Amino acid sequence: MEMEQDKDEDIAKIKHSMRTSAELTLEPHNTRLRKFMKQLPRLKLKKNVLYRKFFEHNGDYYLQMVVPEHLEQELMCRIHNRLQHAGKQKCNQEFRKRFYFPELYKKWVSI
Numbered sequence: 431m432e433m434e435q436d437k438d439e440d441i442a443k444i445k446h447s448m449r450t451s452a453e454l455t456l457e458p459h460n461t462r463l464r465k466f467m468k469q470l471p472r473l474k475l476k477k478n479v480l481y482r483k484f485f486e487h488n489g490d491y492y493l494q495m496v497v498p499e500h501l502e503q504e505l506m507c508r509i510h511n512r513l514q515h516a517g518k519q520k521c522n523q524e525f526r527k528r529f530y531f532p533e534l535y536k537k538w539v540s541i
């Protein structure tokens with residue numbers, strides 16, 4: 431997954447800045463990068479794989495792997511199929527136990 435993440439330009443930029451503590455350049459037209467930047471306090475780099483902390487109501491959190499853009503659809507399909515073509519709510523709930531990408535919920539319509 432480390433290498434797959436690095437194929438994603440936005441994720442690679444975030445990871446680079448986290449590794450080097452370099453300031454991220456704000457790219458006003460790159461809305462996806464801006465969405466990632468909003469998540470910065472929740473992002474965590476572990477063995478060079480990027481995760482996002484998902485907080486439960488009681489304050490505990492678990493780590494969601496950040497999904498590179500070129501794998502979003504494939505992973506969504508896989509979960510949708512594994513859940514025997516369940517609806518958006520159920521698929522989304524299952525997906526976010528392990529994975530994160532910006533605007534996940536919106537993207538279920540295209541499945």
Ligand SMILES: [Zn+2]
Nearest residue numbers: 510515516541
């Ligand atoms: Zn289906």
